[in-house]
Amino acid sequence: MAAPSVTHTAYRISDALDPSKLLLLDAGVETDTLYTADVTRTLPLSGRFSAAQRDVYDLVLAAQDAAIAVLKPGVRFRDFHREAMRVIAEGLHEWGILRLPPERALAEDSGLYRRYTLCSSGHMLGIDVHDCAQARAETYLDGVLEEGHVLTVEPGLYLQPDDETLPLELRGMGVRIEDDLLITSDGAKLLSDALPRNATDVEEWMDRLLNDERPQLSRHSAMPDMPREVRPPPGRRNAWCRR
């Protein structure tokens, strides 16, 4: 969200939105089966990305595409994050922001790119939206993907407003793109492709939203029609607001 420090915290929108800024919208749902998911899109509030915003957006999308491309059974959970970070580090190096060669920045004992990425690039989905944050490392972070696993891939660039290593036009910008994927027998199926992903499609979507061509809500998306017993239990805490 457009906020003074680019973090994963949920913000309340109390002021008018600045059309020159991006809106990072991370939305979570829980279905009547109690399974959860979240997706993120980063939207230009004016309807059009500025050149700098588009550059950052395109780099994050390239990182996400690269990460998605390595998903298949037998691949380690950490591998897609590494792949996303390789693309991010190469892009930041090309822009002159990351001064040292990407392979050195990516080394285990360096991680210098991390000041711009802050966090990991995805998580498993299930009964908890970060399913399961309490799992042992050997079955999750150090684990191996299997057919039937469902996860998010959500690399981002979070460029702090006071970071003097950044050109002025990039400071304070945050971009994340998050999609949900099912591991299949030989790859991964994108489950959230009903939402636009590339910058041009996002702009076309914003055009329609800004011109108030709202789609009709389907019967299932109208909460008041749902029987009371399938609503999420009241007061249940969820980690959606953390990412």
Ligand SMILES: [Mn+2]
């Ligand atoms: Mn997420």
